[in-house]
Amino acid sequence: MIKKTAAIIAGAGSGHRLGADLPKALVKLIDKTLVEHAVNSLAPVAQLIVVTAPAGFEDQFKSILGDQVKVITGGVLRSDSIRIALAEIGNEYEFVLVHDAARAIASTQLATNVINELASGEQAVIPALDVVDTIKEIDANGYVRNTPERANLRAVQTPQGFVKSVLAHAHASAEDATDDAALVEAIGIKVKVIAGEERALKITTKSDLARAVEILLPNIQREIRVGIGTDAHAFSADTSRKLWLAGLLWDGEIGVDGHSDGDVAAHAICDALLSAANLGDLGSNFGVSDPKYAGASGATLLTESLNKVISAGFVIENVAVQIVGNRPKIGTRRAEAISAISKALNGAVVSVSATSTDGLGFTGEGKGLSAIATALIISAK
Secondary structure, three states: OOOEEEEEEEOOOEOHHHOOOOEHHHOEEOOEEHHHHHHHHHOOOOOEEEEEEOOOOHHHHHHHHHHHOEEEEOOOOHHHHHHHHHOOOOOOEEEEEEEEOOOOOOOHHHHHHHHHHHHOOOOEEEEEEEOOOOOOEEOOOOOEEEOOOHHHOEEEOOOEEEEHHHHHHHHHOOOOOOOHHHHHHHOOOOOEEEEOOHHHOOOOOHHHHHHHHHHHOOOOOOOEEEEEEEEEEEEOOOOOOEEEEOOEEEEEEEOEOOOOOOOHHHHHHHHHHHHHOOOOOHHHHOOOOOHHHOOOOHHHHHHHHHHHHHHOOEEEEEEEEEEEOOOOOOHHHHHHHHHHHHHHOOOOOEEEEEEOOOOOHHHHOOOEEEEEEEEEEEEOO
């Protein structure tokens, strides 16, 4: 039996020290907000993501994240927010990751490492870095009280992982804490510490934000390009037409009409990549007049677009696509979709989200699907 993982992202922190008059989670880091970066890193490994938003900002979070996550109103204290989020997670989930939107660029691999430890039998797992500075404990008057042994100290990060029942018990037994592992320790559960990573830094100040940019774009002398792409197809009158979307076959759904397989998510990404590299658009590269692309899969077009981008002297930094439509529901297969698209793009970082249009337009009326994508590419040298 596959053990299901849910994730909670705490996103109610203030952005004042970043010079922002909005929650820190909504501050932009290159092409996305901090909370979008955090969601993207956990989406490949979590089947449910719950984001806690500060009161009054719920709609902004929802408009940015779409229906790929569940946005709820957080509590006054951090622990209150986690308890509220836990109540949204069903009993079918075995593990829970607790993450901070402020640690926006922690990698998917770090989350995977945490989950792997839980799957091997640990009940609580936290990533941490060695402490390189000497730490002093001081008294209320500012005098040194003690110098702890540095070799025994660690700087703790997120995402932290727990068996769901253990985390729920810990939060039911305590008032508040800045660290969920501390609550678990307090009920006598051993907490396993694994190696953290430099990119899981906590973004609190402008210098932290600048450091995050350096990590994401290590060579700022390289040329940076951004492209946007869209695609739309109507559902077919042929009920035997298969639906291909985001690189996946959706059984039981009627497909869309098109010269190729009609994968709007893949096509929008292709359009964005080609636009970023100034290579034209989907139609000029894979037009309906070319029989070679009749029935071509979205994966095929993604790989060919990747090759064109590489030939133009660029590499993909990341792509993001939002699917617009009433059906199918993307959330249950989001991790599969990310994996399929990333594979076609030779391992590129990918995010997939979905939304509806509240009954407006041809997608809202259930007549078809559309998608919009962005691509960030950088020069190879």
